[in-house]
Amino acid sequence: MSYDLNFWxxxxxxxxxxxxxxxxLCEGLPVGGLQSLPIAAxxxxxxxxxxxxxxxxxxxxxxxxxxxxxxxxxxQWLRVDxxxxxxxxxxxxxxxxxxxxxxxxxxxxxxxxxG
Numbered sequence: 001m002s003y004d005l006n007f008w009x010x011x012x013x014x015x016x017x018x019x020x021x022x023x024x025l026c027e028g029l030p031v032g033g034l035q036s037l038p039i040a041a042x043x044x045x046x047x048x049x050x051x052x053x054x055x056x057x058x059x060x061x062x063x064x065x066x067x068x069x070x071x072x073x074x075x076q077w078l079r080v081d082x083x084x085x086x087x088x089x090x091x092x093x094x095x096x097x098x099x100x101x102x103x104x105x106x107x108x109x110x111x112x113x114x115g
Contacts, residue, residue, distance in 0.1 A: 004080065007037075009037060018110070
């Protein structure tokens with residue numbers, strides 16, 4: 001089963017249609033009202049968190065005993081394409097992104113978990 005997790009951070013006071021933001025980011029377009037993210041730090045944290053038992057098979061892809069995932073990034077966005085991962089493994093990405101003030105947007109349900 002494939003599932004994608006998406007993370008971005010709105011600038012203070014900005015609200016937008018989350019699905020529309022998601023679609024623009026997927027098209028590679030910059031989105032007004034989003035903050036730039038420390039992508040290198042986020043990716044480094046993910047690599048560190050998945051260092052044991054996971055094999056990095058490319059610049060942005062990992063395989064492990066519980067499935068595989070690929071990262072897609074832009075200056076404003078982190079997307080994790082998950083393949084066969086359990087909810088507890090996917091929660092690791094959610095927790096890491098939350099440390100940077102980036103809540104999950106789940107396009108499968110159309111919900112952004114702003115808290």
